[in-house]
Amino acid sequence: MGIGEGCSRIREVLSLLRIYRFLAALPAFVLLGGCQMVLLAPSGDVALQQRNLMLASVALMLLVIIPVMALTIFVAWRYRASAEATYHPNWNHSLPLEVVIWSVPLLIIVVLGAMTWMGTHLLDPYRPLNRISASKPSVEAKAGGNGVAKQPLVIQVVALDWKWLFLYPGQGIASLNEVVAPVDQPIEFRITSSSVMNSLFIPALAGQIYAMPGMQTKLHAVINHAGDFEGFSANYSGAGFSDMRFRFRGVDEKAFGDWVQGAIGKGSPLGRDEYLVLEKPSEREPVRQFRDVPPDLFGAILNMCVDRAKMCTRDMMAMDAKGGGGKEGIHIVAQLEYDKSVRRGGQPMPPRPFVTAICTPTDVYGTAGVTARIAN
Structure with a gap:
């Protein structure tokens, strides 16, 4: 067997291997058919509006991306080394080209900004729905002409x-x-x-x-x-x-x-x-x-007070809003323990120092300092 014939056989084997590799990958494409494109085919109206906003944004951006990619390929081919393209060494400006380069992206940004602003407010998760679907309003019409949400x-x-x-x-x-x-x-x-x-x-x-x-x-x-x-x-x-x-x-x-x-x-x-x-x-x-x-x-x-021994956060905030419980209420706060580690299966946190009382000056106009007692 000559060298040329041997190389030909090797190329045939490599070609067959590439074909078999492609055939071996086909089952993967069959499995992909079972994937659910839930984000692109949602069943809820809010998710559908979010999908539409996303697709519209992508489409607007492609108005710039596709021409730029096409022009990149065209310029690379048109001005390749073997081409006989016209050379303009003194060219430096084109008003129509400048208008296109700046106006089209600016318009896209304006439209995207308006769409985002409206979508942010209309699809606010805290805002009650203004429709059930594109064909169903959230207000049901009544015989008297008034609607009931x-x-x-x-x-x-x-x-x-x-x-x-x-x-x-x-x-x-x-x-x-x-x-x-x-x-x-x-x-x-x-x-x-x-x-x-x-x-x-x-x-x-x-x-x-x-x-x-x-x-x-x-x-x-x-x-x-x-x-x-x-x-x-x-x-x-x-x-x-x-x-x-x-x-x-x-x-x-x-x-x-x-x-x-x-x-x-x-x-x-x-x-x-x-x-x-x-x-x-x-x-x-x-x-x-x-x-x-x-x-x-x-x-x-x-309010973190399912355990009735705990003070509800709403009550604690109400006390703080009115100036706190003072020295008489220190024992209520002192008996509380931050118990997140216990609820998550861990051990209680070690004791930490906290203020249990504050000494006030004996004379309102005096210069006596304020001291605090620390306890564990």
């Missing part, structure tokens, strides 16, 4: 370690790692966290909203198509973060009513004591429902 379904959300608790105050029930809502029903999420920051994100419904301890955030949204959708935490919160996922179900009115009745009939009670047990860190908790949920439970979680 459809009342939202209030769902209180608590981010736990590492699970999600959803409270339905109007129905007196709660669910763990599952939220159910009727189709075309406005939803008002009221969101907080038990210990650390998390982020509630249901891609098919709306954008992500942070959940923070001692604070309440809101999200108004609506689901327009029935189905099961994924929700999860989009903010790292510790060891069990990867499994901090839940299911969002969009159902019709009858199915929602049946689900509520099932929770009332088969769910376990969820009072303050049961919540303190549920609050402890755990992973991969199964979906389950609760009944007999106190109407003030979410407020107690928000």
Whole structure:
């Protein structure tokens, strides 16, 4: 076998290997067909408007990007070394070209700014919905000509370690790692966290909203198509973060009513004591429902006083706003302990010094100094 024939055989083998490698990659493309482009095909009107804003922004930017990329290729080809292009050594300015270069990007920036400003206000998560979908307003027309806004379904959300608790105050029930809502029903999420920051994100419904301890955030949204959708935490919160996922179900009115009745009939009670047990860190908790949920439970979680031995943050802030409790109220503050580490499965924090009393001057106009007593 000559050298030329051997090289020819090697090229044939390499060509066959490239073909087989391409065929081996085909199953991967088949698997990609099962991916759900939920961000580009959402089922909620708020997420749909956010999708449209994103696509419009990309399209506007492509008005500059595509011509620039095309002109880059054209110039590189037109003025290549082997081409006989006309050379203009004294060319230095073109008014039409300057107008195009500066006016087109300026117009795009103006349009993008206007779209962003309007979208930021119209899609404000704290703002009640002004429509159910593009063809359905949020106000139902009545025979007399007056419209009545459809009342939202209030769902209180608590981010736990590492699970999600959803409270339905109007129905007196709660669910763990599952939220159910009727189709075309406005939803008002009221969101907080038990210990650390998390982020509630249901891609098919709306954008992500942070959940923070001692604070309440809101999200108004609506689901327009029935189905099961994924929700999860989009903010790292510790060891069990990867499994901090839940299911969002969009159902019709009858199915929602049946689900509520099932929770009332088969769910376990969820009072303050049961919540303190549920609050402890755990992973991969199964979906389950609760009944007999106190109407003030979410407020107690928000104010960090589910344990009745703790002072609510709203009461502490009210005391501070009125000047504090003075020396008579020091014992109330002194007995409080920062217990986040305990609730997250750790050990109590070591004692720290704090001010228990303040000595005031004996004479209002005197020069006696103010001293403080420190205790452990």
